[in-house]
Amino acid sequence: MIDVNKAEAQATQWGISLRDWMELQLRIFGNVDAFGDSDIDDDRDEEWRGTVAQVLVEHKLFSKAKRYLECARYAHLYQCKGKEKHDLFSPIYCDLRFCPRCAPRQFARLIQKYEPVLKAVSAHKKPGFGMREITLTTRNTGSLTPAQIKQFNLDVKKTLKLLMSGVEGWGAIWCDEVGFNNTNLHAHVLLYGPFLPQTRLAGAWNEITGYEVVYITKARKSGAKALIHLLKYVSKPPASDPNQIGLLEVAFHGTRRVHALGLLYNFVGEDTDNVHSEWDTCPHCGAELTKLPGSTRIEKAIIDGRTFVGTKSTARRKAWIN
Amino acid sequence: MTEELREALGDYKIWRNPSMGTEPIAYLGSYRPPKGQFFFTPKDLQELGFGPGDYTVLAPAGARSPKLFSKWQMVTVPE
Numbered sequence: 001m002i003d004v005n006k007a008e009a010q011a012t013q014w015g016i017s018l019r020d021w022m023e024l025q026l027r028i029f030g031n032v033d034a035f036g037d038s039d040i041d042d043d044r045d046e047e048w049r050g051t052v053a054q055v056l057v058e059h060k061l062f063s064k065a066k067r068y069l070e071c072a073r074y075a076h077l078y079q080c081k082g083k084e085k086h087d088l089f090s091p092i093y094c095d096l097r098f099c100p101r102c103a104p105r106q107f108a109r110l111i112q113k114y115e116p117v118l119k120a121v122s123a124h125k126k127p128g129f130g131m132r133e134i135t136l137t138t139r140n141t142g143s144l145t146p147a148q149i150k151q152f153n154l155d156v157k158k159t160l161k162l163l164m165s166g167v168e169g170w171g172a173i174w175c176d177e178v179g180f181n182n183t184n185l186h187a188h189v190l191l192y193g194p195f196l197p198q199t200r201l202a203g204a205w206n207e208i209t210g211y212e213v214v215y216i217t218k219a220r221k222s223g224a225k226a227l228i229h230l231l232k233y234v235s236k237p238p239a240s241d242p243n244q245i246g247l248l249e250v251a252f253h254g255t256r257r258v259h260a261l262g263l264l265y266n267f268v269g270e271d272t273d274n275v276h277s278e279w280d281t282c283p284h285c286g287a288e289l290t291k292l293p294g295s296t297r298i299e300k301a302i303i304d305g306r307t308f309v310g311t312k313s314t315a316r317r318k319a320w321i322n
Numbered sequence: 323m324t325e326e327l328r329e330a331l332g333d334y335k336i337w338r339n340p341s342m343g344t345e346p347i348a349y350l351g352s353y354r355p356p357k358g359q360f361f362f363t364p365k366d367l368q369e370l371g372f373g374p375g376d377y378t379v380l381a382p383a384g385a386r387s388p389k390l391f392s393k394w395q396m397v398t399v400p401e
Contacts (some may be wrong), residue, residue: 014349016335020380027394028339028347028378047393 004062018062019054022069029294046073048242055246061253067094068249072101074295078309082287088309089301090279097252098237098245107235110258114173115224117267121192122223126169131219131226132196134189138211144183144251149176153259155209156187160261162204164193171263175231178248181239190219190230192263234258279310332382334362339376350377364399374401 004018011021023046049068056065071094078088095102122131136156141148156174164170170193178185202214219226234257239245282289284307291312296304333352340347353370355362362379379395 014335014337015352016380023394024337024347024378024380027396028337 004060017054018057019050019065022053022057022066023050026069026074026297029296051242052246052249055243056249059246059250059253061250064094064096064249064253067092068096068099070094070295071096071099073298075298075301075306076295076312077292077301077306078289078312079292080282080285080287080289082282082285084285086282086284086287087304087306088282088289089296089298089306090309090312091298092295093311096249097234097257098239098248100237103237104235107231110231110234111224111227114227114260114264117171117264118173118190118227119223120267121171121263122226128194129169129192130195131222132191132193133215133217133219133226133230134191134201135186135215136189136205136211137184137186137213138209140179140182140184142183144178144185144247146251146253146255149185149251149255152176152185152187153255155205156189157259157261159201159204159208160189160191162208163196163201164262167193169263170194171265172261173227173230173264174259174261175234176252176257177233178238181241181244188230188233190226190264231258279312283307283309332384334382335380336362336367336372337378337380338372339378341375347378361395362397364397367397367399372399374399 007021008018011018014021016024046069049071053065053068056062056068070092072091074092075089076092078090080086080088093099093102093105095106097103097106136159138152153176160172160174164172170191172189172191172193174187174189176185176187196216198214198216201216202212205214206212219229221229237245237248239248280289281287289309333354335352336350338348338350350372353362356366356369359366360381362377367377375398377397377399379397381393381395
């Protein structure tokens with residue numbers, strides 16, 4: 001963990017920003033230009049990530065800022081406990097929701113988590129029940145805060161519970177979304193339940209939130225395909241502007257983006273990505289692995305002759321939320 | 323870029339990289355590259371009195387260009 005006070009004091013003393021201080025630490029403690037001009041080719045991406053990190057720093061999310069800078073650029077170091085003591089490395093991922101590298105990985109984990117229950121309900125539909133796609137919208141206020149998002153999720157939950165009051169065996173999954181490069185917060189819901197007229201949905205949403213615009217349609221796809229359609233925006237960050245990405249990370253800090261209710265909550269699948277790794281042992285000799293302190297740039301790990309051992313299950317990924 | 327422009331861009335900041343991971347990073351101060359240059363070579367650092375080792379240079383904001391001049395520069399002064 002960074003000692004933020006010490007880091008800020010040192011950055012001030014050196015006349016640089018905290019973001020530059022972080023970049024300096026990362027560069028020096030992973031210090032190599034292994035491919036000649038590789039760092040120049042990479043500058044645009046580093047600059048983009050640096051801007052996101054700057055926003056996170058400004059909102060005191062220091063650890064997330066560091067993770068965003070390190071993502072897929074740095075690696076944890078491992079050594080096997082065998083006689084040969086093979087040197088290995090495992091790339092670091094930030095696992096943040098709006099990271100262009102990690103968002104597709106989060107999408108894959110969400111599909112794995114929710115696919116089994118959706119397949120099951122599609123295969124054994126209750127008479128009169130079906131899959132419906134709902135969109136619930138709010139007014140664009142020009143900014144987003146964690147409190148606003150928490151309230152929005154509470155409102156979605158209340159609305160669905162109100163509409164399904166007295167109904168047995170219903171379930172829903174929803175995903176919070178924002179428009180591309182804006183703060184237009186809305187939810188896409190996949191509802192498994194009886195027929196629901198648009199007017200009743202609009203009335204309930206209006207009663208709870210004061211907003212009126214809703215859409216409902218019969219799901220055009222079933223099972224896993226409906227889920228992929230619902231979650232497709234999770235796989236891609238909703239902005240090209242790094243400031244906007246940073247603000248979204250801040251707004252969603254400590255809140256979930258994907259939620260399940262009723263039947264779809266009760267029978268959710270296991271998220272095995274955080275408990276199982278193909279890379280538990282040394283690929284050379286099969287010996288157990290030991291994690292060494294510190295990290296290094298991936299290109300340095302390769303040049304040093306370390307062997308890639310895939311992603312490991314870290315404590316943070318075990319506590320993963322979507 | 324002209325010499326006037328380089329002057330206007332401001333100073334570059336230089337740190338000495340620790341030779342071992344446990345040592346702290348040493349800030350050496352703000353400097354400008356020799357006339358007509360927008361980066362530092364190992365010889366430039368030697369002439370500033372810096373001994374053998376690895377150095378990290380931060381270019382002033384205006385002197386950075388995605389293709390030509392990196393924000394960060396690594397320079398090794400040989401033995």
